[in-house]
Amino acid sequence: MIFKALFQQLLTKPVTNCFPAKYMPKSVVGFLAKVEKGEAKLTPPVPVTEGFRGRIAYDREKCIGCQLCIRVCPARVIEFKPEEKKIRMYVARCTYCAQCVDVCPVGALSRSQDFLLADYDRFSPDLIVE
Amino acid sequence: MKEVRLEPEEMSEKKLEKTCPTCFEVPIGPIHPALKEGIRFTFWVEGEKIKKVDIRPGFMHRGIEFMGTKRNLVQLIYLAERICGICSVSHPLALVQAVEEAAGIEVPPRAQYIRVIIGELERIHSHLLWAGVAAHELGFDTLLHYVWKVREPVLDLLEDITGNRIDYAIPIYGGVRRDIPPEKYPKLKDALRYYRSLVDDFVNFFLRDPSIEARTRDVGILTREEADVLCAVGPTARASGLRKDVRQDWPYFTYPDLEVKALTPEDMGLEVRGDVYDRIVVRLLEVVQSIQIIERCLEEMPEGEITSVPKVAALLAQLKKAEGEGIGRHEAPRGEVIHYIRLEADKEAPVVWKVKAPTYSNFMPWFPMFEDQEIADIPIVAASIDPCICCMERVYLVRGEREEVVWKEELLRLSREKTKRVASRLARHAPWGRKG
Incomplete structure (x- = not known):
């Protein structure tokens, strides 16, 4: 059964790298402009x-x-x-x-x-x- | 042997109307959410049961063979790679075999081992991808995400070895473009160990799961006779108990030394039924087989050159002089892929390039599979052969003189012709038009 594996998943770190930000910004272009100004921080790609x-x-x-x-x-x-x-x-x-x-x-x-x-x-x- | 008829007489369209007045026609495709690519199925259903099916391909034709005859042979490899995104090393591997046969180019042993390793890594990732798609078609999206998560390490490994996750750009005529240095062996072995440890989980999640078993057991049955007569290839044929595998029947590269055997569900101690469940079994067995092949390759791989013609400019000159024809075949994850090529001297581009993708052979077995199934089983039965429609499309059929697409002018012309026809018939039957 898959349930055991799924509960284990809950406790492990997600494999997805949240690029470019942890939460999806409203506008990616606006977000990147902010990064250039130094107002926001970019999560680096893998x-x-x-x-x-x-x-x-x-x-x-x-x-x-x-x-x-x-x-x-x-x-x-x-x-x-x-x-x-x-x-x-x-x-x-x-x-x-x-x-x-x-x-x-x-x-x-x-x-x-x-x-x-x-x-x-x-x-x-x-x-x-x- | 049992006689297999594609279209039983009582099922022909006209008789169907008579014998089954309650039959409904359900078209699915060319564009439909249940399908990943454009193909049209027409099902005649009575209640929930499918009585007859008609399939029409031809919507995804890209004219890739024609494009190939406009390029030189080195450029052709990268075009062949893009026939299929998932079997992106199978097509070039078949192509390089064909050209090497035509031009008489030798391949050093180390290059052959590297080709086998890349081909088998591709098989692992392709079968895992299919397992995810199959789970999705059954409505088991948790398993889809789980399987695609564990597919990532093999893609990372391929990126590490070749420089990209897909479209590896690794084979070239006379060898391979990149070596696998011994420093990378531990990484490869780690990944293989990881997949070995997952096999038990996969057996639990797929084969021992009651809901998956209920949805796939005795669904989409293809008997051994049907698979043989309809020329099924790859896991589709092997799931029906047919021991058919290019790596076993026509060994190439280093496969003869590796003693690869075609696997059927019998190898897992199961009775062969030829249903969707058996296709899952065969693919899981093949993942294990691929792991074993790569492990053996890593042990036995000799030192030496990776290509017999290291200079690409010299290779181009040699290929320009070459004359002749060649056939290359490779066991892609979905089945046998065949490339035929004809070269003429003083021509850089091939004169003829013919590609047969595995789905082309696995297309006809769809007919017996769909018979007497329920409408809800259509997605999983369609997905069970792992179809790749774009790779398969080689022609666009125009029936007779008329084009398939009817434009406004054509429609207007047809309408006017009908008016004329009707008017003349009316005039014949009208009392004032009757003579005598």
């Missing part, structure tokens, strides 16, 4: 693991403009800038497979730990890596 595939980080200096990443990207995230021989990534399209990281011959791309990337504008500066 930390990600070491090898987590988050937003791709780009080292502009190392990039040699070989365009291999553009060839393997399944979501066509990456755009080539011919005049500078560098790339621009639209993170809103990214599927976070990190195949571009594997293919890059000079190690200009790497996986970062960023995952809180929700935005109202898909072309916002947070979502464009160049």
Whole structure:
């Protein structure tokens, strides 16, 4: 029977991490603005693991403009800038497979730990890596 | 062997009207709260009993095979991964097998072990997910929350190994993309020990619970003969007593060394009845089996390379030259998945890519399962094969010349035609129109 297990549940700590706040704020945007001002405290998200595939980080200096990443990207995230021989990534399209990281011959791309990337504008500066 | 008829003659629609004038037609779907995905069931019911069922798929077609022929093979892996969110390693595993066969790429043993480990971890999380859904369909939401809570550790483990909870992006042609370093073995073993300790609880909560037994025993029966004739696969077939498993019948990766056997309720000392209860039994047995397989893999895994073609650019060049066709099959949590691929030289994209998801085979067994069931049993019987409609949809059927969707213009045209037809008939029968 399940009753014993359920009573045990009552006494244990909940597994859910109450992110961003213990009680749901009336407006999440308003709450985040308050956090920025220092009026409220954010419950941090569950930390990600070491090898987590988050937003791709780009080292502009190392990039040699070989365009291999553009060839393997399944979501066509990456755009080539011919005049500078560098790339621009639209993170809103990214599927976070990190195949571009594997293919890059000079190690200009790497996986970062960023995952809180929700935005109202898909072309916002947070979502464009160049 | 007993003859199995899909549509007994006395059940055909016209005869049904004659023999069963009290039958009502109950449509469920394409969009319905009892269903997770779009599919339409039409039930002919007499009172509470289902007399006949008709099923129409085709609402969730995404044209994924067509999209695949517009991408190169490395991009294709990530598209294949997104055929199904729950079996998100099964489809790429079948695909890489097909391409490796077509292009003649060898896979190092360590990579094969890692593929098996990820595949079996996925089986554990998929079966737990199904157990939660089944509990929810029975109206036992407490159990749903409990099961999904204990499913979290395996997802965390997958995130730790591969970098994401689902869509692991781990297989690549010729091996895997990430190694499992020996530092992570203790974590894996801890998680397996945790699931081993839960098995007794699961048997108590699911199999010894009187209300679950009452709702699932002798509900949605699929006999052994029906399962065989209708080509059921996966746990659905095994719950009917059919010892059928790709890992046993056509072993691949390192499964031949692991001596995997297809499990049926007999392995738990139960009589096979082929009902929903048996499907729960088989899935619980398979969770235990997966734990054993992973434990053995961790012990036997050799050192060495994880891929035979480490440079992706070289891999792309090799695949571009490759010519031929290949078939890859993998035992996904829901059953057998088959990928067929045809490659031509100097073409980066595959010429043909064909995917068969397990639900496609488990679709026909729904017909005998639904027969003589009650309306209230529809959700649990439908969920008992663990359907994945989106993965299955390969075509959208347009019957004859006419499209299925009738737009305003078409409707107007039909209406005008009918007026014309009726008017001409009226004119023929009207006294002033009669000649002679």
